[in-house]
Amino acid sequence: MFDIFSSAAIQHTSYNRHTGEAFNNVIAPQSFADASSEIMTWDGYVPTPLYRLETLAQSLNLQNIFYKDEGPRFGLGSFKALGGAYAAAKVLQRELTNKFNEKASLSDLRSGKYASLTNTITLVSATDGNHGRSLAWGAQKFGADCKIYIHAEVSEERAKAMRSYGADVIRIDGDYDDSVRIAKTNAEENGWFVVSDTSWENYTQPPTDVMAGYGVMTNEITQELSQPPSHVLLQGGVGGLAASVCAALRQKWGKDSPRVIIVEPELANCLYKSAIKDTLTSVHIAEETIMAGLSCGEPSPLAWSILREEASDFLSIPDIFIAPAMKLLAKPIGNDPGIIAGESAVAGLAATIAISQDERLRKSLGINTTSQILLIGSEGATDKALYDKIISG
Template sequence: MMQPDAAARIFVNPRPQTFETPTQTGLSDFHRKLPLYAPTPLVSAPYVAAVLGVRQVWVKDESSRLGLPAYKILGAAWATYKELETRFGPFQPWETLSELRGQLPPVTLVAATDGNHGRAVARMAHWLELGAQILVPSDMAAARQNAIRSEGADVEVVDGSYDQAVSAAAKLADDTHLVISDTAWEGYQRVPAWVIAGYGTIFGEIDQQLAALGAGQPSAVAAQMGVGSLAAAVIQHYRAAESTHVLGVEPTQADCVLRSLEAGQLTEVAGPHRSIMAGLNCGNTSPLAWPLLQGGLSASVAVPDARAEDAMRLLAASGVVSGESGAAGLAGFLELLSGRHPAAAAALSLTQDSSLLIISTEGATDPETYRRIVG
């Protein structure tokens, strides 16, 4: 039985910090060598801007990235490559994946996932002709499980939540099984750090696209928060200056970041986590992302599923196909600018002249649910 949503909740950081943007040597060149690389569209959404009461809304549409319906491949591919290089390199210079494949031992990539990250790891394993073992929670939609299997991966359904799948995946690590996780735990931070770094390609593209349009940097960016890796990448890029605020967004049924911010320390949200925003159904924040989230978020909002559904329909009206988790960033702005949180909106300096950036992180990864909500 589906749990009813709690009311939306907001936490405001009165003094958000700035952070230095780290340099990742070779990141852009690496992604350009992958099959089907092309910058994803940056869409102007004037109808969404009118609904929100701001001057401009930009949507970075990640519904098709390197042949997959989500952005996750950027982090998963970079982290996989860097971990392989660390364990088995240095590699000879390569220009094609076939040249890289010839330098790799027969290992298996392991990941736990709510959907998109696991499929991305499986795709990287397919490209490199490696094994893939993907662990998923028991409530994952069949369409998402089948999509992972379509990449040639072995899918193991864990009797429990995403967090339990993470624990099970961690136990599989050995000399021939490389765990490629986007969340960290004690003694395991190198790979998740590379996942965060890999997402930097998104923001480099956005900078170039805005510059080509003669547009300035956004006033505020909304970032989906599951374990917090994407939000950490957003903060590293946009909180290099004080002029751009970052709004973190998560479901009311899995609001581990917001509760951690309120408590001033990492706080678990016990499952089951049954939001339709399946990619954000996480009970624990990554300890690697936590310092960035605690310091760099201007505000954090937990939104009910109804907000995500409204956001999906608004994005569809603007020509962007966005799944339940993909639309969560807009859901956060819809809540923040609903008129019920004037102090929080003021804390982000949002006015009628503001420009907002939304990262639509996935397409219709569960087509049946998408049709039910959007029609």
């Protein structure tokens, strides 16, 4: 059943973590609390499910696998619904103060009290799909204009989803990192406001707000679990999801927080390379990974400041693991629940299965029969046609 997961090697590097307080200082506990208080008031808010994959855990000689399914989040299909929309509201709130001298609350924005002012403000970002959908939804919710830049490989179905929330979607040549640069340049030239999930020099507040929004998901997890898991496997990308989750877990559980393992595609492993060199390192995307949401060549400095202190291990996995992992969730073994999971959602699951087939790697990562693994199922079928093709293939 798991033969494919032992057919290719996982790249692994252990990391000599730095000592510091980034988990408290980059995203303060109050920032997480404020984001949760706001987002939980939004129409349609319900906690997403935290599944226990008991049969799969037994098959892999593990005690437990917990899978947080973000597919149902606000009907947008991914955890990014929490970050982009919340950061959009915070940007608009600050701009109402700076430009119009209006001390607007977030509830004022939600009510449309300042719609005549917010509709003069343009929010912009680059995306592989999910962040852009969240930003477009948030801009529509809070009454702002929105422009989204996508690269050549972003599917048209994902582009249509963003347009359905009123966004002007601009497709560029190149990859995700090119779209980030073009969005930034055009925003500077036109007086637009970038709402990005990655950071750069002198640009940290919106990415911090994005990561604070993600804390809603982690808060839901910690409310359901009576004790911390032993390990958490987190998707890479630019690092925002991973940094948010491990910071929030550390704030909750302190020294008992789970061992943090970062998982990336071999084709886009900038965090893995950064860990090897112990400094921020970009990689060239020569070929797009099937894990579209993780196809990022440049790590976020803000996220890295947390990960360099909290992450113990970094893994790169091949694309061939992804379809089998998606199918395993769609058609589970035993009494495990069936779950619709997109390509980027299953990175941690695929790595967990592959690790379990490799005794050397199990030992290196401290994974054994008592291990309790937490996974973030970051998206559902955000491209339904692609999902159906993969599952039926």
